Amino acid sequence: MMNKVFNLTRFAISPFTLVSTTGLLLGALCFIGALTPSLVPRAGLVQGALAGFSFAIGYGVGVLLSMIWQILHLPVASEDARRWLFRGVFLAAVIAIVLTLGKATDWQNALHTAMGLPPVESVRPFTIASVSIVVASLLIAIGRAFRKAALVIARRLSPIMPERLALVLGILLAVLLFNFIGNDVIIKRAFVAFDASYLRLDQAMPVQDAAPTDPMKTGGPGSMVAWEGIGAQGRSRVADPLNAAGIAEIAGVQAMEPLRVYVGLGSAEEAEDRAQLALQEAIRVGAFDRSTLVIATPTGTGWIDPSSMMPLEVLTRGDVATISVQYSYLPSWLSLIAVPEYGAETARATFAAIHGYWRDLPAETRPRLYLFGLSLGSLNSDLSADFYDLISAPYHGAYWVGPPFGSRSWRQITAGRVDGTPEWLPRFRDGSVVRFLNQTDMPDAGKPWGPMRIVYLQYASDAITFFSPSILWREPDWMKAPRGPDVIKELRWIPVVSFLQVGFDLMTATTAPMGHGHVYAGEDYLEGWLALLSPEGWDPAALDRLRAAMTARGL
Numbered sequence: 001m002m003n004k005v006f007n008l009t010r011f012a013i014s015p016f017t018l019v020s021t022t023g024l025l026l027g028a029l030c031f032i033g034a035l036t037p038s039l040v041p042r043a044g045l046v047q048g049a050l051a052g053f054s055f056a057i058g059y060g061v062g063v064l065l066s067m068i069w070q071i072l073h074l075p076v077a078s079e080d081a082r083r084w085l086f087r088g089v090f091l092a093a094v095i096a097i098v099l100t101l102g103k104a105t106d107w108q109n110a111l112h113t114a115m116g117l118p119p120v121e122s123v124r125p126f127t128i129a130s131v132s133i134v135v136a137s138l139l140i141a142i143g144r145a146f147r148k149a150a151l152v153i154a155r156r157l158s159p160i161m162p163e164r165l166a167l168v169l170g171i172l173l174a175v176l177l178f179n180f181i182g183n184d185v186i187i188k189r190a191f192v193a194f195d196a197s198y199l200r201l202d203q204a205m206p207v208q209d210a211a212p213t214d215p216m217k218t219g220g221p222g223s224m225v226a227w228e229g230i231g232a233q234g235r236s237r238v239a240d241p242l243n244a245a246g247i248a249e250i251a252g253v254q255a256m257e258p259l260r261v262y263v264g265l266g267s268a269e270e271a272e273d274r275a276q277l278a279l280q281e282a283i284r285v286g287a288f289d290r291s292t293l294v295i296a297t298p299t300g301t302g303w304i305d306p307s308s309m310m311p312l313e314v315l316t317r318g319d320v321a322t323i324s325v326q327y328s329y330l331p332s333w334l335s336l337i338a339v340p341e342y343g344a345e346t347a348r349a350t351f352a353a354i355h356g357y358w359r360d361l362p363a364e365t366r367p368r369l370y371l372f373g374l375s376l377g378s379l380n381s382d383l384s385a386d387f388y389d390l391i392s393a394p395y396h397g398a399y400w401v402g403p404p405f406g407s408r409s410w411r412q413i414t415a416g417r418v419d420g421t422p423e424w425l426p427r428f429r430d431g432s433v434v435r436f437l438n439q440t441d442m443p444d445a446g447k448p449w450g451p452m453r454i455v456y457l458q459y460a461s462d463a464i465t466f467f468s469p470s471i472l473w474r475e476p477d478w479m480k481a482p483r484g485p486d487v488i489k490e491l492r493w494i495p496v497v498s499f500l501q502v503g504f505d506l507m508t509a510t511t512a513p514m515g516h517g518h519v520y521a522g523e524d525y526l527e528g529w530l531a532l533l534s535p536e537g538w539d540p541a542a543l544d545r546l547r548a549a550m551t552a553r554g555l
Contacts, residue, residue, distance in 0.1 A: 021086045023062030028093035030058030031132065032100045033497035037107040037490050039461045039505040040512040041117065044124035048131025050504045054497055055132060056139035063143070101125040107490050114486045115516045209235050216285050218262050224281040230264035231326060233302035237262050242310055247318045250545050256318035259285050264302065264326045271327065275349035278325050279357055287321030288358065292533070293367040294322045295354055297347050297377040297384065302326035305374050307522035307555040308401065314546050315535045325350045327380070343376060347384035355385070359393040370532065371398040375464060375518065378403040382410070397453035397532045401525070402518050405467045410456065423477040424460035424484040435531060439515050439524050440485050442531065455528045457520060460484020463505035464518045472499040486516050522555035523547055
């Protein structure tokens with residue numbers, strides 16, 4: 001009985017023990033598909049990792065199909081025929097991969113041209129091949145280790161239960177074992193290492209980051225917030241060199257010193273305490289006496305993009321206060337995986353504190369209130385307020401940039417867009433409440449706004465916005481014609497492979513040139529603020545001075 005179970009189990013998963021012809025065929029097809037262009041340019045190492053990962057996925061699917069075929073006792077070719085078939089598939093796969101590596105340079109250069117980058121001489125085929133072999137071999141070895149674990153468990157269970165049940169339980173228990181090792185051992189330790197390294201970066205205090213002497217700045221004399229506690233990104237935000245004199249030079253009229261309130265993770269342990277600290281600091285510096293008040297939710301690292309803040313502070317001629325509360329020091333994608341609820345919790349506490357105080361001020365004298373967020377900051381800013389907060393005292397507008405694909409309102413609005421408008425630049429109803437903007441256009445510009453304004457800035461090449469699990473099995477709307485200005489015609493949807501490609505693009509979206517991917521340009525931020533604020537007194541000459549000043553600062 002035990003030998004019978006052993007033979008059945010070994011027979012069912014024997015394709016893992018040798019090179020599978022079906023696995024090799026599907027793996028090669030996935031490898032070739034992974035070399036085709038996606039949303040952002042790829043370096044040789046990234047391309048190699050993607051190609052190796054794709055090969056391993058294709059190989060695994062091929063092995064699974066072979067396993068099912070054998071379990072069902074379907075007819076198979078003779079051993080000699082299988083041997084010749086393998087040789088033919090192997091030779092064809094090598095030839096096809098070599099030819100595709102030669103074509104990959106042209107594909108990458110098409111993407112470079114669309115993003116204004118110089119062409120590359122080569123995509124480094126030897127680098128791609130070497131890295132892909134290492135990655136694919138590692139993943140296939142993990143698959144074979146899984147096979148071994150399932151086999152051992154099934155053999156141990158076979159004396160006490162039917163053979164097929166032993167096999168099924170062996171596979172299920174192997175899944176649980178590998179899930180424990182992957183999540184609770186490897187990934188958990190990796191996050192601990194990431195957490196420690198990014199904490200050190202956040203706490204680093206360069207010599208030039210001396211505490212401000214201006215009492216109107218966070219961390220300065222009389223501040224409710226200690227300079228050391230606001231973190232590296234907070235100190236960078238508060239110490240931004242743009243001041244009243246610089247704004248006046250650009251605007252051509254007298255300006256005020258913009259107020260920047262920032263509370264870091266080191267300022268207080270609990271989100272509610274940091275939110276109250278931000279409120280008290282805002283009251284101290286007179287933030288509620290300005291004409292414009294912005295709750296700017298940071299990215300995962302606590303960063304507030306200077307390209308987004310300079311046009312805001314100049315267009316308002318410094319008569320603005322921004323309030324930010326840090327919720328993480330990890331990159332947005334790590335923060336989203338590790339503590340997805342913490343950013344929303346902090347954003348809700350901050351909004352409740354600021355909005356609650358603002359709501360009780362006289363409506364005719366209180367500042368205009370806006371929300372702002374980039375990337376994960378956009379998602380959390382969207383989650384900071386609900387319908388019941390806004391019935392009696394709605395904020396005046398929101399500016400959400402590069403919203404992650406999981407953003408609540410973005411998904412609903414995009415799904416409800418006007419028929420015939422593209423997913424990457426939709427129109428929503430009559431455009432009186434929500435408008436979308438990219439680097440070339442803003443539909444509905446010039447039409448009357450309603451009492452509340454919401455602006456989304458997004459690029460069609462931003463995988464952080466347009467990634468979706470459904471890409472695994474369905475072509476997304478943004479890949480269909482017409483495409484965005486920086487999504488090239490050579491991009492093709494390939495089941496499974498496109499999912500992996502866009503997944504890799506999601507992790508590398510911030511490496512794109514400015515104005516593409518997840519790197520938003522100051523000039524595009526400017527167009528959004530102009531639409532949202534409708535500032536008076538800005539003629540074309542003054543706006544040109546602002547654009548020139550942003551360019552001079554590399555924004």
